[in-house]
Amino acid sequence: MIKRDREFDNILNECLERLLVRDETIEQCLAGHPELADTLKPLLQTAAAAKKATNIEPRPEFRDRARYQFRSALQEVASKKSRPIFSWRFRWATAVTTVLILLLANGGMVAAAMGSMPDEPLYPVKLAVEQLQLNLTTSPLDKAKLYAELSDRRVTEIIHLAQEGKAGLAEVVTQRLDNQLAMIASLAITITRQEESRVLEGALPVPATDMDVKESQEFHQTGGGGDDLSQLLEQYAASHSADLNHALETAPEGVKPVLLQAIEVSLAGYEKALNALSE
């Protein structure tokens, strides 16, 4: 009896897995176990109804707000951790030196990797080098510019994959593009806040040294760097939209949904970043 119960639990679980995770129908599940159909059917119907009822989504405005707050918290924690610990810096310096040696020793390979596409063997090297560049870039403005450059590479890769008809890989890269654009938006908030506080500081009297005066003048002349970033993002927003739409015209039918998704991700991502910079 116990053994039979266990067997039934296993069959029910297998059917639930197919129903809940693999989105198969109740009939498909029952077809595999016709002798248990009468017992299984009502249970699977209940499970399907419960799954449907639980299909709720967070409000979009809450999701956006929560995302920004989380990313701000993440940046804050990351910057706090990276500041005072000498031993961490020492380990980091060792790691960087090792990587630099590797890069110098295999310069040709790295150069080749930087032009590689996601369907090529050297692509992981490209991503590793990009990650290293990001780790070595500390200023939010420089990091945002670097992310913009990486986003440009992602769009080139998506178009390449679309031309090759590789929808699955194109989707993965589109997700990466979405994350990188989100990072720019998040960094843009930090940059705007930094600029605001520097403007407030600028309203206070007399910088302490000649160097402070020079830096302050440069900062105000250049608009603090945010304007440069805005221009760069506007250029990329326009060119990426044009390039992806052009690719859409000639792409195989199977990859068009991914290209449409990439267009949407690109438009929304740049809009958010530019809005954050203009606030």
Next chain:
Amino acid sequence: MQDEQSLVQRAQQLDQEAFTQLYERYFNKIYRYVALKIGNQAEAEDMTQQVFLKALQSISSYKWRDIPFSAWLYRIAHNQVVDYLRKKTRQPTMSLNESLAISESNPQQTAEHKLGIEQLLLATRRLTPAQQEVISLRFTGELPIAQVAKIMGKSEGAVKALQHSAIVALRKLLVVVYDDKKG
């Protein structure tokens, strides 16, 4: 899973892109889990944010070999829910005083869906705590049975049996709740 393990390792080094990817992967699921446990939108939103901030604070102490990342995250969410319910002087809100947002544009479908959630909430409250947990983790988190077992500290066989009894009970209760509503 390999991909997730490498993401988690990078997140532990506070790699922002890796952590952001994990956040995006689990945000909706954790919100759903919390919302259906406490049945209040505003509280569920606050709590979902708390879960991820807690994860950010504690990620360095997480060890992959002990439990999968998703199980660890749900455990944080579970603890937050338990703390919340303990602090409440009365039982959690039974009715959805602030409707949970539903991704349907048709008002009739939305109304039916809201009724569905409400019935489910009412019915699940009458299950045992262990049955409630299995239903939440399997249906809102879509977690495999092995991970549910890890989170609940039970064997896979025990969780399968609980799952079975929970669905049987839920079926009976949903009929009762539906009849009550009609009456």
